[in-house]
Amino acid sequence: MAIRSKKTQWVENKLLLFVLLWIAGSVCCFVPAANAKDVFANDGLHDPQGPSFNELQRPDAAFAGFPVDSVGNKVRWVQALRDGIITPRTNIVPDTTIKILDMDLILGNTGDNAYVRFPHRAHTEWLDCANCHPDPFKEKFGTSGIKMGAILEGKFCGKCHGAVAFPLTECARCHSVKPDTFRGKFGVQPVEKH
Amino acid sequence: MFNPLKNTNRTMTPLALFVVAIIVLLSASPVLAEYADVVLNRHAEAEGVRPVIYPHWFHRIRFRCKVCHHELGFQMKVGSNDITMAAILDGKFCGMCHNDETAWGLEHCHRCHSGLPGLKTGIRGDNKAGGPGDY
Structure with a gap:
């Protein structure tokens, strides 16, 4: 038998190591997937010993048939509402008024990034005016001092986006207006037909 | 060989x-917590029950934000509402709906008190709005 050089042996060992780690990785990817059939069994939150563990609705069942997103709950919540796939109640107290405001703002103080188009309609379909005004957003345009850093820290838009609404990884959903083609004025925009 | x-x-x-x-x-x-799962453990474990796992995503299928965050007065920051069982029994917070009328009543303790021991109050999921260093 030919004597293998040290270098050949070293390469063989590395190859063996690579193959074994690859197998290990594959095995471990499949094992949690098998456990994840019941997402609550392995979510680090729910106690499978809890007496009502089996009574709780799982997200995969709750979201079945909803328009699919790629992030967050992987649900297009605004679309689900508009398409009538979900019909969440607007009020419990009978005399609460519902105010849908169809008004877009364009925020231009965005540094090197695209301007932000903020749709009041999508927000007021879910929220009350008082949820955002006057805290954290003052009604007068341009006076709230919104900064991306503060948003990332959970202030302003970050109170919801990054917690319960689509996360802050989706820059272009807000920063959607290209400065080099925008010819209008910042602030309130003319109403668009939806 | x-x-x-x-x-x-x-x-x-x-x-x-x-x-x-x-x-x-x-x-x-x-760990596969659903986006916007909320752990409430300000009082629960200290009072001898499991922490509450509040599925925010479950509730928004059925109610718009304004119902809880405007009509019911829930502050929008985890941990900023002093939710006690006494207040809930009194018809405040969760007790506004969980009263056997709008939703099932408070006899189903374990549906809410369903968390693993030792969980910290906070919002789970991919991202959190809890302060610097979350991203």
Whole structure:
């Protein structure tokens, strides 16, 4: 038998190591997937010993048939509402008024990034005016001092986006207006037909 | 024939790493909390019950934000509402709906008090709005 050089042996060992780690990785990817059939069994939150563990609705069942997103709950919540796939109640107290405001703002103080188009309609379909005004957003345009850093820290838009609404990884959903083609004025925009 | 026991350390190393990798990867299997799962444990465990797992995503299928965050007065920051069982029994917070009328009543303790021991109050999911360093 030919004597293998040290270098050949070293390469063989590395190859063996690579193959074994690859197998290990594959095995471990499949094992949690098998456990994840019941997402609550392995979510680090729910106690499978809890007496009502089996009574709780799982997200995969709750979201079945909803328009699919790629992030967050992987649900297009605004679309689900508009398409009538979900019909969440607007009020419990009978005399609460519902105010849908169809008004877009364009925020231009965005540094090197695209301007932000903020749709009041999508927000007021879910929220009350008082949820955002006057805290954290003052009604007068341009006076709230919104900064991306503060948003990332959970202030302003970050109170919801990054917690319960689509996360802050989706820059272009807000920063959607290209400065080099925008010819209008910042602030309130003319109403668009939806 | 390949016999790991008779081989030198050089060939044992990959095998040992293989075993270690399996163990490490399995023990670190991903935590799959749903986006906007909320843990409430300000009072629960101290009072001798499991922490509450509040599925925010479940509730928004059925109610718009304004119902809880405007009509019911829930502050929009986790941990900023002093939710006690006494207040709920009094018809405040969760008790506004969980009263056997709008939603099932308070006899189903374990549907809410369903969390693992030792969980910290906070919002779970991919991202959190809890302060610097979350991103």
